[in-house]
Amino acid sequence: MAPTIHAGVSRWVDEITALCAPSRVHWCDGSEGEYRSLCDRLVAAGTFTPLAARPRSYVCRTHPSDTARVEDRTFICSLKKEDAGPTNHWAEPLAMKQTLLAKFRGSMAGRTMYVIPFCMGPLGSPLSRIGVEITDSAYVAVSMRAMTRMGAGVLRQLEKQGKPGAESAFVPCLHSLGAPLAPGQLDVPWPCAPDPADKYIVHFPDDPSIWSFGSGYGGNALLGKKCLALRIASTLARREGWMAEHMLILSLTSPAGATRYITAAFPSACGKTNLAMLTPSLPGWTVRCVGDDIAWMHVGPDGMLRAVNPEAGFFGVAPGTSEHSNPNAMASIRSDTIFTNVATTPDGDVWWEGMTEAPPAGLVDWHGKPWDPGSGEPAAQPNARFTVPIAHCPVLDPHWDDPEGVPISAIVFGGRRPGTIPLVNEALSWEHGVFLGSTIASETTAASTQQTGVLRRDPFAMFPFCGYHMGDYFAHWLAMGRALGANAPRVFCVNWFRKDAAGHYLWPGYGENIRVLKWMCERMDGEDVAERTDIGWLPKAGSLDLSGLELSETTKNDLRAVDKDGWRREVHAVSDHYAKFEPRLPAALAGELRALKQRLGILSHRIGVQP
Numbered sequence: 001m002a003p004t005i006h007a008g009v010s011r012w013v014d015e016i017t018a019l020c021a022p023s024r025v026h027w028c029d030g031s032e033g034e035y036r037s038l039c040d041r042l043v044a045a046g047t048f049t050p051l052a053a054r055p056r057s058y059v060c061r062t063h064p065s066d067t068a069r070v071e072d073r074t075f076i077c078s079l080k081k082e083d084a085g086p087t088n089h090w091a092e093p094l095a096m097k098q099t100l101l102a103k104f105r106g107s108m109a110g111r112t113m114y115v116i117p118f119c120m121g122p123l124g125s126p127l128s129r130i131g132v133e134i135t136d137s138a139y140v141a142v143s144m145r146a147m148t149r150m151g152a153g154v155l156r157q158l159e160k161q162g163k164p165g166a167e168s169a170f171v172p173c174l175h176s177l178g179a180p181l182a183p184g185q186l187d188v189p190w191p192c193a194p195d196p197a198d199k200y201i202v203h204f205p206d207d208p209s210i211w212s213f214g215s216g217y218g219g220n221a222l223l224g225k226k227c228l229a230l231r232i233a234s235t236l237a238r239r240e241g242w243m244a245e246h247m248l249i250l251s252l253t254s255p256a257g258a259t260r261y262i263t264a265a266f267p268s269a270c271g272k273t274n275l276a277m278l279t280p281s282l283p284g285w286t287v288r289c290v291g292d293d294i295a296w297m298h299v300g301p302d303g304m305l306r307a308v309n310p311e312a313g314f315f316g317v318a319p320g321t322s323e324h325s326n327p328n329a330m331a332s333i334r335s336d337t338i339f340t341n342v343a344t345t346p347d348g349d350v351w352w353e354g355m356t357e358a359p360p361a362g363l364v365d366w367h368g369k370p371w372d373p374g375s376g377e378p379a380a381q382p383n384a385r386f387t388v389p390i391a392h393c394p395v396l397d398p399h400w401d402d403p404e405g406v407p408i409s410a411i412v413f414g415g416r417r418p419g420t421i422p423l424v425n426e427a428l429s430w431e432h433g434v435f436l437g438s439t440i441a442s443e444t445t446a447a448s449t450q451q452t453g454v455l456r457r458d459p460f461a462m463f464p465f466c467g468y469h470m471g472d473y474f475a476h477w478l479a480m481g482r483a484l485g486a487n488a489p490r491v492f493c494v495n496w497f498r499k500d501a502a503g504h505y506l507w508p509g510y511g512e513n514i515r516v517l518k519w520m521c522e523r524m525d526g527e528d529v530a531e532r533t534d535i536g537w538l539p540k541a542g543s544l545d546l547s548g549l550e551l552s553e554t555t556k557n558d559l560r561a562v563d564k565d566g567w568r569r570e571v572h573a574v575s576d577h578y579a580k581f582e583p584r585l586p587a588a589l590a591g592e593l594r595a596l597k598q599r600l601g602i603l604s605h606r607i608g609v610q611p
Contacts, residue, residue, distance in 0.1 A: 003027050004117075004155045009132055012172055013115055016134050020176060021106045022113035028141055030151015038138045046189035047139060048338075052348025055335040059344055060139065061368050063190045066199075066217045067341060068383045069226075071464050074201040076231065078468065085469030086580045093204055100200060103178065103213050110181025111136040116144050117154035117170075118224050120233075120296075120310035125403035127242075127298055127308050129233065130158050133173035133223050137191075140175060140221045143338060146389050147313040148224045171208055171232060173223035178214040192216045203227060205235040205467050218315060218340075218385060229294045229310045230465035237296070238468065238476045241483070246461045247295040248276040249307050249406065251397045252517055255284030260521065263295050263307055263489075264412035265461040267442040271414070271496060271509070273316045277328035277395055280514035282545065287514070288397035289328070290406060291390075292316065297408065299480075303487045306405030311390070318342055318384040320354040325510050328395050337388040341366040341381035352380035410520055414494040415442030415458065420566035421495040423507055423544075423559040424516045426523055426530060426537035430481035433491025435592035436536070438474050439574045440493075457577045471584030478588055492520055493536070498559065506555050515545050533562050534599040564600060571597050 002010040004027075017025055028034060039058060042048040048058035076088040077096050084090035114135050121128025133144065144150050158170055178198060179191035193199055193214030200213045201220050210227045212220055219226040233244035247263040266272045276292035291309025300306040314332065318339070321329050333339075342350045346362040359379060365371040366381040390396060399406050413436055415421070427433035438459045457463070459470060466473050481488050494516060496509045519539055522529045529543035538560050546556065574593060578585050 003029075003152065004159065006155065006159050006169075008169065009117070009155070009158065012132070013134065016174060017113060019101070019104055020108035020113060020136070022108035022111055022136060025113045025115065027115045028117070028145075028151055030145055030153065035142055035145055038142050042138050042142070045138075045187060049344070050348075051339070051344075051350065053345075054333075054337060054349065057333075057335055057337045057339065059339045059342060059350060061190065061366055062217055062341055063192050063194055064367070065194045065196055066190065066192045066215050067381050068217070069219060069464060070196065070199050070201065070215065073196065073199045074464070075203065076467055077202060077204050079206050083468055083472075085466075085471065085584075087463055087466060087470050091202075093206070096202055097204075097211075100202065100211050100213060103200070104174070104176055104211075107176040107178055107180050107213070108136040110183070110185065111177075112138070114138065114141045116141055116150060117152075117158065118144055118148040118150040119154045119157065120148060120224055120229050121308050122401050122403040123149045123153060123157055125308065127296055127403070127405060128310070129171060129228065129236075130154060130169065131171040131173050131224055131228050133175060135175040135221065137175065137177055137216050137221060139216060143222050143387050144224060146338065146387050147222055147311055147315060149312050171210065171228055173210045173212075173228065175212040175221055175223055176214075177216050190216065201227065203231045203467060205232060208232045208236065222315070225294075225311070225315065226465055229296075230462070231467035233296065233310070233467075234462070234465070234473070235467040238472065242299070243295075243297040243476075243480060245295045245297065246293070246465055247307075247411075248272045248292050249290035249295050249309055249408075250276050250278070251288045251290060251399075251406070252521065253286040253288075254518075254521060258521075260409040260524070261290065261307065261406040262410045262412060262517070262520075263297070263408055264414065265437065265440075266414045267416070267440075267458045267461045268317070270416050270442055273314065273321075273329055274326045274510060275513060277326055277332075277393065278513060278517075279327055279511045281511040281548075282514050282518065285514050285518065287517075288395045289390075289393050290397045290400045298405065299483055300405065300407070302407070303484070304407040305480075305484055305487070305489055307408050308402070308405040309390075309400060313387060313389045314393070316386050318350075318352045318355075318386050319378075319380055319382055321352070322355050325354070328393060331394045332392045333386050333388050334392075336392060337386050339384070339386050341384040342386075343371060343379035352384055353378055353382075408489045409524060410490045410492060412492045412494055412520075413437045413440050413460070414496065415440045415461075416497045417441065417443075417455075417495050418497060418499040420563050420570055421493070421498065422535075422538060422561065423495060423498065424519060424539065425493045425535060426520075427491040427493070428532075428536055430484075430488045430491065431478065431588050432536065432592055434474060434477045434481065435589055435596075436491065436493045437477070438589060439577065441573075469581075469584055471581035471586065474581070474589055475584070475586045478586055490520070490524055500555070500558065506559055508549065512549065519544055534564070535562055535567060535596070538562070567600055568602055571600065571602060
């Protein structure tokens, strides 16, 4: 019997049970006892291996075909193809549902079907959304407990808010591994559909609903994360007048005790988690974490842009995380953590590239085989992850779960660029800030299945996550600026990754990034620390606090230099980038590009960007 009086949920679960034909149905209550029982079940199945060195923590290894986002198998099935836009894969909704219904029919045979009620955002907040995920993966069930507010309390909240029979009160999320078991068939530690062409991550924004088949990994299967919190939420946000963004949220407190909240959008594996948990190198400054990946932002009753973190955990990239780069992340994962595709040590601990200068002896790699340091292969999969509840973060902001959200003073954009883009740049206006956000580019990383090290335009770090036409998304940002008026946050752009001619990073990064945040605060305080340039407001010579850093005068100048030749190449690349969004590119952004070309002394006759 269903543990809810919500007729819409019960009816939907009955329909999926009939379709997928599981051996049993388990309604997740979110309790500690349930979590431990499911982890024990995963250990018995060979999916989890307990870690002796980390209490209540486990390591798992996926199928080699199931290690990252699969963007070419991710679909936005809007009613009209043109509404999906050029950055999304579109399929006709009815045809896709017919295809998937055939896939899901009997797909959970021999398995347990888990019903996971979950809330994105503080439970009971008007800014939150409730989803119900049905899955045949215990790994998904335990991970969703770490990443969301999950369980019986969500069902009670769903029953309280509105008519008990209304399907629209929750977002239905259906997931199957695509690996049914015949009677007597032995299972494997990581069941999935191994053929990449048999994986589907599908969004129906007009329902809204999410159907995912064939992958058990990360955001492909934890459907509250990128699927609901970004792709579906972005469509709801545009419709309802708010923002769903791929952004960290942090609080920054000065030595004088003034606290500001800042959001920042970087592509995956470009330092979001490191910045969200920054350990400042300057004395007296404090950074606390509200969230490391996603921000939902609304105009509050006070007219300020207010943000909530819809998640309740971290799904962080492990490689590169260390006591040097992010000691607070390392402290967060000392216990109660699920590690995926990392290497393991003989004493029951984990390891990945960048964790220590030298690898320990006797490593077992992410395939479960002894690792040979001379093999040329990484010990940990480059997109290896850790999953841990946010409550374990030692620098968690006390207002991280505030149902009203925290007030945002500044928005920061950034990417991984070896040249052209300076260390920090403030936008000339909100419209110019939207221009900067819409043109962000970054070298690709292992978070997707694409080739790494390729420069890719990633507007607002939302290229893989915007659920509708990105030209309309740009227009929505412009409209939000008009709604905020004088209360609009200041907009900045940073680049921690600029290199010199020898290929060395100019900026030390990590905890030293507080120096850039300090300069932003000085700008917001009205201090005379910036000069206007062709590309925006840059630090005046000597205005960045570089005390204690051994940087040459050449490096200091390079960090704030306007590379006009580089920018001339940049604007031509942006022209090509913008052409993809015609005819829905907002006129204001075409105007910002024209204005930049005029400031740089460039004339162009490219279509859609006439000077």
